[in-house]
Amino acid sequence: SQKIEQNSEALNIQEGKTATLTCNYTNYSPAYLQWYRQDPGRGPVFLLLIRENEKEKRKERLKVTFDTTLKQSLFHITASQPADSATYLCALPLRGSQGNLIFGKGTKLSVKP
């Protein structure tokens, strides 16, 4: 069955540093991968989508890479700020579905001033 893992439950970094979050998956070759941000008490908010034929995608201070050989995606936040503190989830399409997702358990990022 499809499996998706986010290696770290929590990541603490200093303001201004680059945060790097990891997402690994097995038993699947997804057409794309998505990253979401979730704040306490709220639903996830879509951040970025990267397709299997894209190596890297950027949006402002965010960068996502997708290595289909390693079956891994890296999510980077450069020049991190305390406002970036949240849980970040990676998600893959559910096999055979039209956009339904399986999610990793998330990495809780804390950026200290």
Added chain:
Amino acid sequence: KAGVTQTPRYLIKTRGQQVTLSCSPISGHRSVSWYQQTPGQGLQFLFEYFSETQRNKGNFPGRFSGRQFSNSRSEMNVSTLELGDSALYLCASGTGHSLYNEQFFGPGTRLTVL
């Protein structure tokens, strides 16, 4: 455009009862998916409705059911509640047409089963 809305936001029930949760998608979206989020299991897909038909289903028991109305609003029902059903229930809407479409999530309903 208004976002996805879910009602109620909080709910407390006792074991054995049943519960109905409601979700209104973004205007124009025809797909509504439901997810359960718990600290131990994370976000898990329950089912998806598109044009009033269940299109996909996750690995949950038959106590979990849903439906979608002609205006795309969706309801989810859980019968014979168990303690383990305590969770945040999230619905997400999408166009349902594109393989790459992002999911727009509502704020969730926090269900506590005592």
